[in-house]
Amino acid sequence: MNPSSEEVGEQFASALGEGPNRATLAAQRVRVMEMVQRSFRPRPRPNLRALALVAAPVAVVALAIAVFATRERAFDARFHGEGIAVDAHIVANEGLFEPLDFSDGSRIMLEPRAAATLSELTPTRAGLRLDGGKVLASIHKHPGMTWTVSAGPYAVHVVGTRFSVAWSAGERSLEVLVHEGRVRVSGGDLPAAGVMLDTGGRLERRAATPRPESSGEPSVPESSKNPEPVAEKNIETEPVASANAAISALAVKGKYKEALALAEKRGFERLTNELPENDLLLLANAARYSGDAARARLALLKLRQRFSGRPAANLAALYLAKIAEDMTREPQEAVRWLRTFLQSSPSGDLAAGARASLMSLYLRSGNEDAARAIAEEYLRHHANGPHADEARALVRE
Amino acid sequence: MIRSAVLEIAPEQRRVASRAHQNAELAALMRSDPVAAAPLLYARFTGPVNRLVWRLLGADPDHNDVVQQVFYRVLKQGKYLRDAEKLDSWVQTIAANTVYELLRRRQVRRIFLRDLPTEAHADLVRDVEVRDMLLRTKALIERLPAKERIVFVLYYVEGRTLAEVAELRGYSLATAKRKVGRANKRFQYLLSKNPELARLFRGDQEAA
Numbered sequence: 055m056n057p058s059s060e061e062v063g064e065q066f067a068s069a070l071g072e073g074p075n076r077a078t079l080a081a082q083r084v085r086v087m088e089m090v091q092r093s094f095r096p097r098p099r100p101n102l103r104a105l106a107l108v109a110a111p112v113a114v115v116a117l118a119i120a121v122f123a124t125r126e127r128a129f130d131a132r133f134h135g136e137g138i139a140v141d142a143h144i145v146a147n148e149g150l151f152e153p154l155d156f157s158d159g160s161r162i163m164l165e166p167r168a169a170a171t172l173s174e175l176t177p178t179r180a181g182l183r184l185d186g187g188k189v190l191a192s193i194h195k196h197p198g199m200t201w202t203v204s205a206g207p208y209a210v211h212v213v214g215t216r217f218s219v220a221w222s223a224g225e226r227s228l229e230v231l232v233h234e235g236r237v238r239v240s241g242g243d244l245p246a247a248g249v250m251l252d253t254g255g256r257l258e259r260r261a262a263t264p265r266p267e268s269s270g271e272p273s274v275p276e277s278s279k280n281p282e283p284v285a286e287k288n289i290e291t292e293p294v295a296s297a298n299a300a301i302s303a304l305a306v307k308g309k310y311k312e313a314l315a316l317a318e319k320r321g322f323e324r325l326t327n328e329l330p331e332n333d334l335l336l337l338a339n340a341a342r343y344s345g346d347a348a349r350a351r352l353a354l355l356k357l358r359q360r361f362s363g364r365p366a367a368n369l370a371a372l373y374l375a376k377i378a379e380d381m382t383r384e385p386q387e388a389v390r391w392l393r394t395f396l397q398s399s400p401s402g403d404l405a406a407g408a409r410a411s412l413m414s415l416y417l418r419s420g421n422e423d424a425a426r427a428i429a430e431e432y433l434r435h436h437a438n439g440p441h442a443d444e445a446r447a448l449v450r451e
Numbered sequence: 452m453i454r455s456a457v458l459e460i461a462p463e464q465r466r467v468a469s470r471a472h473q474n475a476e477l478a479a480l481m482r483s484d485p486v487a488a489a490p491l492l493y494a495r496f497t498g499p500v501n502r503l504v505w506r507l508l509g510a511d512p513d514h515n516d517v518v519q520q521v522f523y524r525v526l527k528q529g530k531y532l533r534d535a536e537k538l539d540s541w542v543q544t545i546a547a548n549t550v551y552e553l554l555r556r557r558q559v560r561r562i563f564l565r566d567l568p569t570e571a572h573a574d575l576v577r578d579v580e581v582r583d584m585l586l587r588t589k590a591l592i593e594r595l596p597a598k599e600r601i602v603f604v605l606y607y608v609e610g611r612t613l614a615e616v617a618e619l620r621g622y623s624l625a626t627a628k629r630k631v632g633r634a635n636k637r638f639q640y641l642l643s644k645n646p647e648l649a650r651l652f653r654g655d656q657e658a659a
Binding site for chain 2: 056057059060061062063064065066067069070071072073074078079081082083085086087089090091093094095159163190192309310343344345376407
C-alpha cells in the first residue's frame with residue numbers, strides 16, 4: 055500500500071528544508087536591490103520651461119540621443135561575493151557548486167573543482183575560458199552582447215540561453231549540452247562555420263593532442279589533422295541521439311524499468327561505453343531503482359573508469375556502496391567503496407554522510423573500535439554535522 | 452491619560468494593530484517610493500517568499516531568478532493593492548502565480564522539445580540518500596499538471612489549509628478542495644507506478 059500524500063509531503067518538506075543557504079540569500083539580496091535600482095529609480099522630470107526657452111538644433115539633439123543610447127554601461131562579474139577582473143582565475147571548491155554572477159543577471163555555475171579564467175569583460179563582450187571541469191551557464195539575452203565560453207581549441211558562442219560545457223584537459227574531450235536557446239560551437243576539428251546546437255542538442259568531441267613543436271619544423275594546423283578516430287564521440291547522428299535521449303527521458307520521468315528495458319534493447323554494455331557522464335549516471339540509477347544490482351554496478355564501474363576524477367565518478371563510489379549495503383548485502387564491499395569515496399572527497403556534506411554510513415556499518419558488524427575511529431574522524435571534519443551527536447556518544451563510550 | 456489608555460490594550464490586540472500599521476506603512480511607501488520600500492519589503496518577506504518558492508519549485512536552479520521576479524512584481528503592482536491588511540497573503544499570491552507561470556512555460560516546452568533532466572539548486576542537501584529521495588519525489592511531482600502541482604505542494608508539503616490554498620490561488624473553497632483531491636489522486640497513481648520510491652517512504656516510517 056502506498057504511503058499517504060500527507061506522509062510523502064511531510065518527509066519531502068523536511069528534506070527540502072526552508073530554502074537556500076545564507077550565502078545564497080545574501081547574494082540574492084544584492085541582486086534584488088540592483089534590480090530595484092535599475093527598474094524603479096525615478097527619472098528626473100524634464101524642465102519644460104527651459105526646453106521651451108532654449109531652441110536646440112535637431113542634429114544636436116539627435117547626436118545626444120545617439121551618444122546616450124550607445125554609452126558604455128558598467129558590467130561586472132562577482133565570484134564569492136567579490137568583484138573579479140579580466141584574467142582572474144577562479145576555482146570551485148571541493149563538493150560545492152559555486153556561481154560566477156554578472157551584473158546583467160547572467161550566471162555561470164561552476165561544478166565542484168571546476169576551474170576557469172575570466173578572459174573578457176566589456177559592455178559588449180564577455181568571455182570565460184574553461185580550464186577544466188564543467189560549468190552550467192544561464193545567459194540573459196541582450197542585443198549587441200556576445201558571450202563566449204572557450205574550452206581548449208573550442209569555443210561556444212552564445213546569444214541568450216542555458217547550456218553546460220564540460221572540458222577535460224587530460225583527455226582533451228568536450229561536451230556541450232543546450233538546455234534552452236541556441237549556441238554555436240566552433241574550433242578544433244569542427245567546420246569553419248561551426249556547429250549550431252538548439253535546445254536539447256548535445257555535442258561531444260575529442261580534440262587531437264597538439265604535436266610538440268620540434269626545432270625548425272612548423273606544426274600542422276589543427277584543422278587539417280584527423281581528429282582522434284573515436285566514432286562514438288563524433289557529432290551524434292540523429293538516431294543515436296534520439297535513442298540516448300529517449301532512455302534518459304524515461305529515467306528522469308521515473309520510468310526506470312522502461313529505461314532499463316530500452317537500454318537492454320540498444321545494448322546495455324555498448325551504452326556504458328558511449329553515454330556521456332550524466333546520462334550514464336542516469337542509466338546506472340535507473341538500473342538501481344529497478345532492482346538490477348548487476349547492471350547498476352556495471353554502469354557505475356564504467357562511469358568511474360571513463361570519467362575518473364569527475365564528480366559523477368566520485369558519486370558512483372557512494373552508489374556502489376549503497377548497492378553493496380542495501381541490495382547485495384555485502385557490508386565489507388560497502389565499507390570498501392565508502393573508504394574509496396572518502397579518499398577522493400574527504401570533506402563536504404557527502405563525506406559527512408559517508409562517514410555516518412561507515413559508523414553504522416562498523417557498529418552493525420560489531421567492530422566498535424573501527425566505528426569509534428570513524429566517529430573521531432567525523433568530529434574532526436564535521437563537528438556540527440547531522441550525526442555529530444551520535445559520533446560524540448560513540449567516542450565517549 | 453492617553454498613556455494609560457494605551458497600556459490597557461491587550462497585548463494580542465497591540466500586536467495585531469502593530470502589524471496592520473506596519474502593513475499600511477509599507478504599502479504606502481511602496482506606492483510612493485518603491486526604491487525606499489525595497490529593503491524593508493525584502494527584509495519582511497524574504498523568509499516567506501523564499502520558503503514558498505523553494506517548496507513549490509522543489510529547490511530549483513531557477514529559484515533565485517523567480518524570487519527576484521516576485522519582488523519586482525510586488526513593487527510594480529504595489530499601487531494596485533487595495534487592502535493593506537492583506538499584504539502578506541497578496542505577496543504570497545504573487546509568488547505562487549509567478550511559480551505557476553514558470554511551470555506552464557516549462558510544460559509547454561516539454562510537450563514540443565526533449566525532456567530536460569530534473570535539476571536541483573546548488574544549495575540542496577548533499578546527503579546522498581536524502582537527495583536521492585528528494586529528486587525522485589520531485590520528478591514525480593513534476594509530472595503533475597502545473598495547477599495540480601501547486602495545490603499539491605501547498606496542501607501536502609507546505610501544510611496549508613484548504614482556505615489558504617483557495618486564497619492563494621483565487622479559488623472558491625469547493626474548487627480548492629476538488630483540485631487538491633484530483634492532485635492527490637494523480638500523485639497516488641504515479642506513486643503506485645514507482646514501488647521503489649513508495650518503499651523508500653515506508654522504510655523511513657518503519658525506522659522512525
